[in-house]
Each structure stands twice: as C-alpha cells, then as structure tokens.
Amino acid sequence: MENKKAVVKKEKKEVVWAGAQVLFEKYGTEQNQYGRNSILLVAKALNITPFGVNVLGGLPYINNLGLKQKLSHYSPDARFEYRWIKRSENDTDKAICEARLMEKEVAISDWITGEASPASIKMGTLKGYQNHLAQTRAENRCINSVYKLKIHLDLFEGVA
Numbered sequence: 001m002e003n004k005k006a007v008v009k010k011e012k013k014e015v016v017w018a019g020a021q022v023l024f025e026k027y028g029t030e031q032n033q034y035g036r037n038s039i040l041l042v043a044k045a046l047n048i049t050p051f052g053v054n055v056l057g058g059l060p061y062i063n064n065l066g067l068k069q070k071l072s073h074y075s076p077d078a079r080f081e082y083r084w085i086k087r088s089e090n091d092t093d094k095a096i097c098e099a100r101l102m103e104k105e106v107a108i109s110d111w112i113t114g115e116a117s118p119a120s121i122k123m124g125t126l127k128g129y130q131n132h133l134a135q136t137r138a139e140n141r142c143i144n145s146v147y148k149l150k151i152h153l154d155l156f157e158g159v160a
Contacts, residue, residue, distance in 0.1 A: 114137030
C-alpha cells in the first residue's frame with residue numbers, strides 16, 4: 001500500500017478590501033496590517049486624510065473623499081455643473097447624470113457621464129440611491145479626467 005502525504009502550502013492572501021476600519025484595529029491579521037500600511041503610505045504621499053484611501057484587490061486607490069481633497073488642493077475654486085439625462089424614479093430605475101468641472105466660468109473638463117442602476121450597485125445598502133451614485137460617479141470621473149495623471153505623479157514623487 002502506497003503512503004500518501006498531504007502537502008499543505010501556505011499562501012499569502014492579498015487584501016481584498018480595506019478601508020478606514022483597519023486604521024482603528026489595535027491588533028489585526030497580517031492582511032489588515034498590510035492594508036493599514038498601504039493606506040497610511042498613500043495618504044501621506046498624497047497629503048490627504050487616510051480616510052480618502054481604500055485598498056481593493058490588494059491595491060490602494062483614492063476614494064471619493066480623497067479625490068475631493070486633491071481637487072481642493074489643485075483647484076480651490078472648482079465647482080461642478082450637472083445635466084441630468086435620467087433621474088431614477090424608483091428602486092429599479094437607472095440614473096444617468098452628466099457633470100463637468102468648472103473654475104470660475106470656464107469648463108476645465110468635458111461633460112462626463114455617471115450611471116447607476118441596481119445591476120451596477122454592488123453594496124446592498126446603496127440600492128435605491130441610484131441618483132446619488134450616478135452624480136458621484138460623474139464627479140469622480142471628472143476629477144480623474146482632469147487630474148489623474150497629476151495625482152499619480154504626486155503619488156510617485158511622495159513614495160520616492
């Protein structure tokens with residue numbers, strides 16, 4: 001009879017998602033510590049609050065709060081203009097909002113579309129908030145269309 005041994009491999013699991021809650025953990029898993037360190041590094045490098053950074057799929061990204069904070073650094077007088085293509089009338093509707101970024105009376109971005117439907121909303125607690133999400137997505141896309149390269153260069157410089 002053949003003697004078979006089970007081979008157990010330990011795999012390092014990456015952080016799937018981490019946000020502000022990992023900042024308040026006194027003790028945490030190795031993955032949470034990695035998420036915490038990533039958040040703090042990116043926040044410091046970009047000169048934004050740690051609450052403006054999340055980790056998704058093992059990689060840090062700047063959330064809505066962080067994008068708005070960077071916008072206030074780059075364009076303190078910036079504001080958004082909106083055009084609603086379709087407002088959601090109920091929890092099953094799709095919402096479509098266009099936004100553009102303005103400085104004084106000059107558009108500094110094109111009209112950018114944000115859409116939200118129940119199918120595109122992953123968090124159950126946000127279902128029914130399609131109008132808000134469409135507007136937020138349009139705003140974030142505007143900021144990214146104008147400042148994403150600058151943000152990435154600031155991050156590179158800050159980490160170096």
